[in-house]
Amino acid sequence: xxxxxxxxxxxxxxxxxxxxxxxxxxxxxxxxxxxxxxxxxxxxxxxxxxxxxxxxxxxxxxxxxxxxxxxxxxxxxxxxxxxxxxxxxxxxxxxxxxxxxxxxxxxxxxxxxx
Amino acid sequence: xxxxxxxxxxxxxxxxxxxxxxxxxxxxxxxxxxxxxxxxxxxxxxxxxxxxxxxxxxxxxxxxxxxxxxxxxxxxxxxxxxxxxxxxxxxxxxxxxxxxxxxxxxxxxx
Numbered sequence: 001x002x003x004x005x006x007x008x009x010x011x012x013x014x015x016x017x018x019x020x021x022x023x024x025x026x027x028x029x030x031x032x033x034x035x036x037x038x039x040x041x042x043x044x045x046x047x048x049x050x051x052x053x054x055x056x057x058x059x060x061x062x063x064x065x066x067x068x069x070x071x072x073x074x075x076x077x078x079x080x081x082x083x084x085x086x087x088x089x090x091x092x093x094x095x096x097x098x099x100x101x102x103x104x105x106x107x108x109x110x111x112x113x114x
Numbered sequence: 115x116x117x118x119x120x121x122x123x124x125x126x127x128x129x130x131x132x133x134x135x136x137x138x139x140x141x142x143x144x145x146x147x148x149x150x151x152x153x154x155x156x157x158x159x160x161x162x163x164x165x166x167x168x169x170x171x172x173x174x175x176x177x178x179x180x181x182x183x184x185x186x187x188x189x190x191x192x193x194x195x196x197x198x199x200x201x202x203x204x205x206x207x208x209x210x211x212x213x214x215x216x217x218x219x220x221x222x223x224x
Contacts, residue, residue, distance in 0.1 A: 042118070
């Protein structure tokens with residue numbers, strides 16, 4: 001199993017450009033999430049999904065869109081990139097089990113917006 | 115106030131030392147507690163869950179004090195390979211989401 005994969009690993013955008021960060025998992029997990037990680041801030045939840053066709057906002061959703069058309073894929077779209085979106089982005093997945101301890105993270109995408 | 119707070123660090127300790135990390139959380143409805151480890155420029159990975167009675171996994175001991183809303187992680191006999199950032203994580207079983215603390219960086223020195 002590949003686990004959680006993310007592409008690209010690195011990206012530089014100019015202000016105002018749009019792009020999609022890809023995330024896929026092959027563990028048949030129901031739950032998937034997108035986080036951003038900034039120095040001193042910890043991981044902050046952007047959007048999450050509890051199953052195909054269902055998405056919801058997290059703590060910092062502004063400027064980002066998501067969709068979940070399949071169980072495996074959960075892309076994150078930046079609509080009009082801003083320097084404040086410079087960050088490391090992690091996708092994660094886990095099972096539906098409420099007692100589940102473990103989220104599985106992808107390797108991350110390092111995004112710089114100039 | 116952040117929902118999960120941790121010692122700011124960094125902690126620089128010699129090999130073989132014992133080091134303790136502290137974490138506090140503000141949401142009294144939090145039901146599940148974890149420590150994750152994150153190596154430099156890598157993704158976070160689960161280190162251990164934290165149970166009410168306290169639990170041990172080799173050199174690692176986790177404690178939970180619900181009354182004080184406090185979690186700790188003790189690492190005994192530190193190894194060079196323990197160098198990483200340690201993330202305190204809480205989850206409300208009625209919600210879907212994990213809340214991460216900012217992390218405490220540990221450097222174990224030879």
